[in-house]
Amino acid sequence: MLEPGQVLDNRYRLQKKIGQNSSRQTWLAISLMSQQQVVLKLLTLNPQIQWEEHKLFEREGQVLKNLNHPRIPKYQDYFIIDNLPGSRFPWFILVQSYIDGVSLQELLNQGQRFSESQVEKIAVEILNILVYLHSLEPPVLHRDIKPSNLILGKDEQVYLVDFGAVQDKAVAEGATFTVAGTYGYVPMEQFAGRTEKASDLYALGATLIHLITGTHPADLPHQNSRIEFANLVSIDVGLVNWISKLTEPNINDRISSANDAITALENKYTLSSAITNHKPKGSKIQLQKTANHLEIKIPRRGGKSLRFLYLMGFVVALLPQITNIIINTSRFWSYPNVIYASLFFGISVVFLLFFGHTDLYFDHDNFEVKWKLFGFCFWRKTGKNKNIREIYQENKKVASAPMGVTIELINNKKITTTPLSTIERYWLINEIADWLKF
Template sequence: MKQGDIVGLKYRILKRIGQGGNSTVFLAENMVLSNLWAIKAIDRNNPSAIHEMQEVNILKGLNHHMLPRIADLCEDEKHIYIVMDYIEGETLSEILKAEGRIEESRLIDWGKQLCDVLIYLHSRQPPVIYRDLKPSNIILGDSGRLHLVDFGTAKPFKEQTLEDTVYIGTQGYAAPEQFGWGKSDERTDLYNLGMTLFHLATGTHPAMVAHDEIERHLELCGISQRFSSLIKDLVRHDPSKRIGDARTCLTLLNRLDRSHHHGSGSVRSGSFGGRLSLGITGVVHGIG
């Protein structure tokens, strides 16, 4: 497709704005309403098209301010076109490249926003597991609000499944269970979140760091012991020892946020096991 082409009789292609393995995303204008939309063009002859169409089936049932809406669906003999909200802004990977390491207080705010959308996704019936949380899939809009995009790897959680049948994720961010060591569930997204926060905090891609070196890298970059402990508890190899759910993670981030403003409290690191204990000295991880 090229600039000026018409999709679905009413969308004029303006430019290409993204490229994936099996699809291309274009910026388009609705010629009737004169508003802008993102259009994902999927090659219908590609065997992977069925996985790309899963994005439509998932997004059409979601309604959250951090998620794009599906507005229309068009097709021709070569492509299927998904028309969705155009979210103007920069990806976190672009911001990291331009600005360098992100300061901790800003990361805490971003982490809280991401927990909010994960709480929403994981509360669906069945829960929606995103499986590819990373800086390039998160857009910071002009209002300062984050937006999660690209649901091509998301899937509904199936309780009876013993392991993932298709290994999907991005090296460095993906949890061990995404590569045959079990099945993805809500804790998989939390592992992805932890590695995303690590990358933004240190400027180092998690694929370039040995897992047992994560704490040292965070310390060298001046990350507080509290925030470092939270990240470590998100990225434990054993899902049963990670922070157990996004709501608990949000609670911990809220306490971190308050401690940044008041400068009090302490954290003792350890295997989290998904349990939360709050005391007058701060957050204490349970042993699991």
């Protein structure tokens, strides 16, 4: 069969096999004419392959031949070999330019996790490619966007490859169809043979979820056919809602075009989503609201704070040694009470942050916030609703730090709850702002 070093059609020397299934092979090769690396995609025409598979292969070549975009591989050649050694069947061969880089799937397999800024950059680059593809006449739909089909080039740009599932003509009503795409990234309408521009946007959204969480979207929990990912990440609510709009299961609720998706990303803070309009799954926050009042009880962080118990045990065990060292220095020997007070204060802050809980109460005119520790109220603040300037999360850029919901008053004073998960923070911000009619 095919071997490295073998020359096909007197023009292409095979270097390395980079993909294979029962009827297809993909090889990295050298063009003997240009001395440039190219990719050869081969399909055997044997009785076992489905005719639809041959049609998709032929369509890929025809579509690539008419595309001209710097982030898409360029069509170079298409030919047939009837007498390939070791094969009784002819082979169709598609030649396209080689993108020097690594796929996002390979990076995921290596354990890389993508930051919020990286995900936004990737999203914008792919959307710009989709703007081009979807604006063609007829529109070209990729139908198989996923991490393995996105190449991060040596130039740090993202390329969209593998147009083997491409569609460039609408499927006639009642016609037979082939389900293209990869499970986990394919929207429901694509399984029914209906593929729209928004179908590519769904696949992009599912891909971004994979990059952020490190988990294949098919392996994430689903609720009402929506991918549940928000409670697994610490990213900005605007980006959470934007990705959620890309992956709405109902195509009519989804962002409909790549141009609209870019505009929505630029204005992501104006988006609302079912994800942050409902109580997060697994949250222990108690919320009761009527027309006359809103009451919220935020429990302590619980099991997530065990590491702080270990830390506190370690600190307490070292207290005698630390104190002995400090009070025996010439500078601090006369201040043991100050030292003990400082240590006590630091320990108290840790306990309050991770073992305290917060109660919030609002009626039409007033609000009340209580901090409690082990059931005892140790801090209470009341005020007028009209004096609330804003409700938000503090230190928005510190994504990894535990944060609470902050109520800022017109006198610049701030009241912050005990720490919450990202999705809980945004859910409560939405609930409070909605009840107060902010």
